[in-house]
Amino acid sequence: MTKQASIQTNLPGPKASDLLERRHRIVPDAVSYGIPTFAEKADGAKITDVDGNTFIDFAGAIGTINVGHCHPTVRKALHDQVDKYIHTGFNVMMYEPYVELAEKLAALAPGTHDKKVLLQNSGAEAVENAVKIARKYTGRQSIVTFENAFHGRTLMTMSMTSKVKPYKFGFGPFAPEVYKAPFPYPYRKPKAMSDEEYNEYMIEEFKKFFVTEVAPETVAAVVMEPVQGEGGFIVPDPRFVRAVKTLCEEHGILFVADEIQTGFGRTGKYFAIEHYDVIPDLITVSKSLGAGTPISGVIGRREVMDASGPGELGGTYSGNPLGCRAAIAAIDVIEDEGLNDRADQIGKAIKSKFSQLAEDLDCIGEVRGLGAMVAVEMVTDKDSKEPDKGLTQKIIAQAQREGLLVLGAGLYGNVIRFLMPLVITDEELEEGLAILEKAMKNCYTPQFA
Numbered sequence: 471m472t473k474q475a476s477i478q479t480n481l482p483g484p485k486a487s488d489l490l491e492r493r494h495r496i497v498p499d500a501v502s503y504g505i506p507t508f509a510e511k512a513d514g515a516k517i518t519d520v521d522g523n524t525f526i527d528f529a530g531a532i533g534t535i536n537v538g539h540c541h542p543t544v545r546k547a548l549h550d551q552v553d554k555y556i557h558t559g560f561n562v563m564m565y566e567p568y569v570e571l572a573e574k575l576a577a578l579a580p581g582t583h584d585k586k587v588l589l590q591n592s593g594a595e596a597v598e599n600a601v602k603i604a605r606k607y608t609g610r611q612s613i614v615t616f617e618n619a620f621h622g623r624t625l626m627t628m629s630m631t632s633k634v635k636p637y638k639f640g641f642g643p644f645a646p647e648v649y650k651a652p653f654p655y656p657y658r659k660p661k662a663m664s665d666e667e668y669n670e671y672m673i674e675e676f677k678k679f680f681v682t683e684v685a686p687e688t689v690a691a692v693v694m695e696p697v698q699g700e701g702g703f704i705v706p707d708p709r710f711v712r713a714v715k716t717l718c719e720e721h722g723i724l725f726v727a728d729e730i731q732t733g734f735g736r737t738g739k740y741f742a743i744e745h746y747d748v749i750p751d752l753i754t755v756s757k758s759l760g761a762g763t764p765i766s767g768v769i770g771r772r773e774v775m776d777a778s779g780p781g782e783l784g785g786t787y788s789g790n791p792l793g794c795r796a797a798i799a800a801i802d803v804i805e806d807e808g809l810n811d812r813a814d815q816i817g818k819a820i821k822s823k824f825s826q827l828a829e830d831l832d833c834i835g836e837v838r839g840l841g842a843m844v845a846v847e848m849v850t851d852k853d854s855k856e857p858d859k860g861l862t863q864k865i866i867a868q869a870q871r872e873g874l875l876v877l878g879a880g881l882y883g884n885v886i887r888f889l890m891p892l893v894i895t896d897e898e899l900e901e902g903l904a905i906l907e908k909a910m911k912n913c914y915t916p917q918f919a
Contacts, residue, residue, distance in 0.1 A: 474516065474898045475873025475905065476524040482506040483521025502636075504529070504877065505870050512539035515894035517875065526902040528876040530889040533699070533731045536758035537803040538893035544761045547799035551791055558791075560589075561784050567794035572767075574801055578740050579769045581749040586775035588768045589789030593730035593756035594622025596766035597693070599783060600752045601626060603768060604691035604724045607777035612689040614679075614723075616653035618701030618881050621693065621728060630693065633700065633881055649684045651676055653698070654706045657836045657847060658855065665707075673713040686721035691752070696742035699731035702880030703845035703887050705838055711746040724751040724774065730766070731843075734758040735804050735892050738814040738841030745840055761800040765793030809892040813841040816899060820844045820888055823903045833861060833914045845879065845887040857882035861913060868909040874902050 482490050486507040507519040515538060518524045530536065537544065551567070560568050572587035579585060588603075590596050601613055613630065615621060621630040623637060629644035631637050638644070652675045659668040680686045692714060698704040718725045727750040732742035736758065743750055751774055756766035764787075768775070804810065821837050824846050828834035835849035848865070850856040862884045869876050879887045890902070 474901045475526045477871065477873045478523055479521045481871060483523060485520040489520065505875060514538045515891040515898050525873050525875045526898050528874055528888055528890045528902050530891050531762060532877065533736065533889040534757040534762055535891045536735045536809065537761050537800045538891040541761060541803055543803050544796050544799045547795040548792060551795040556792065557787065559786060560789050565791050567791050567798065568789045571794045571797050574798060575755065575767060575769050579753055580741060580744055584772040585769055586772050588775065588783055590766040590785060591764045591787055592766050593754065594624045594627045596730065596754040596756055596768050597621045597627045597728060598624060600726050600754050600768050601691065603752065603770060603774060603778060604726065607774045608690040608722065608724065610688055610690040611647045612649060612684050613647060614649050614651050614684065614689055614692045616651050616694060618653055618655065618698050618704060619695060620700035651679045654710050655704055669707045669709055672710055676714060677717065686723060689721065689723045691724040691726050692718055693726040693728055695728045695732065696746065697732050697737060697840055697843055700879055702847065702885040703839050703843055705840055708746045711748055715748045726750060726752040726754065728754050730754055730756045735809040735813050736841060736843045738810050738817065742840060759797045759800065760793050761796045763793045763796040765797050807893065812892050816842040816892065816894065817844050819899060820903065823907065827907060827910065831910060831914055833858060842888065842892060845885045847880065848884045848886065857884035859883040862886060864913040865909045868913060869906050872905045872909065874905040876906065
């Protein structure tokens with residue numbers, strides 16, 4: 471079998487070293503990077519850097535490349551659009567790609583109710599606008615999110631995000647009227663509780679939250695990631711999600727599904743919320759919707775979306791034609807190439823590999839996820855479940871040196887997450903998993919030598 475990854479130099483290589491020096495002179499250190507090199511070209515599930523090193527991509531630009539790097543269908547759409555016009559401003563002179571994408575999103579989103587769609591640029595903008603829309607429609611101010619959640623880096627979305635470092639530390643004061651409810655973390659439930667008992671306990675804790683933290687009649691929206699992304703790919707029990715939605719309905723609260731990282735094939739469905747048999751009032755989308763171009767949106771019930779008046783929603787570059795065309799092409803690729811089914815295949819392969827490896831390595835605490843949105847939680851040992859951030863960082867660093875791009879996550883920084891393009895070949899997937907397996911064994915075994 472032909473080797474897919476190829477590392478020819480130290481990292482960084484000569485050209486990357488020069489660029490890295492320039493980068494440190496001009497770009498703030500606060501803009502982090504995962505690997506000390508620079509891309510030269512990318513295709514499918516592989517990236518080649520400026521020194522000729524080729525990496526298998528298990529990061530997918532933090533989940534934005536489900537259809538792969540430079541997919542021919544996306545490239546063709548972008549070239550066609552550039553030859554026509556690049557931007558006119560939808561609120562100056564409208565263009566068909568905005569309308570076409572909105573129609574596609576409304577048709578794909580769960581629920582048979584009438585929907586409307588607002589397009590924006592980034593995931594954080596989508597969440598911000600979902601909050602604006604919810605407040606306008608309900609006439610209420612309070613917003614509820616969850617522990618371990620991540621919703622963005624702007625003032626409002628940073629306020630909604632749970633993890634303090636590095637996202638919030640020193641950046642306050644934060645936006646008011648944002649409350650964080652408890653969220654299930656099944657792997658870290660009390661040992662004495664069964665799964666059933668823990669789920670019922672978390673449902674009761676959420677109900678209690680509306681007594682101890684915020685009155686439900688003041689809440690405009692509850693915003694939930696169907697699978698928590700930066701929090702460590704934590705998958706809630708469907709009964710918890712449905713209980714939250716039911717409580718929202720009882721109190722006239724809008725239920726918002728944040729599908730920015732989970733959407734467009736990542737979990738084996740267009741929207742992860744489909745796994746829970748729940749119909750959201752609003753859905754925020756971005757990342758893999760645009761196949762690498764900046765595009766986001768809010769999909770919502772017609773009456774909710776129409777509560778705001780003319781000029782109250784929008785933005786200069788919102789729904790840019792290039793992003794719209796890329797998104798339309800990406801949706802076509804997901805459908806034509808069966809990427810939802812492919813996500814399930816990828817997820818099964820990952821879970822099988824690391825579930826077997828967990829039998830030999832006490833540092834693998836849990837393997838979890840939906841579809842291809844899978845994560846491995848690293849611990850010092852299975853009994854204590856003590857998070858092992860240091861080991862996680864070592865594993866990722868070695869994997870990078872062997873030609874694999876992979877990311878960490880989690881409240882404790884001890885989760886390895888998988889966001890590879892869904893167009894990845896079986897050979898690339900197998901080799902990438904083998905690189906990570908080798909890194910885990912090399913980094914962990916010496917502790918017991």
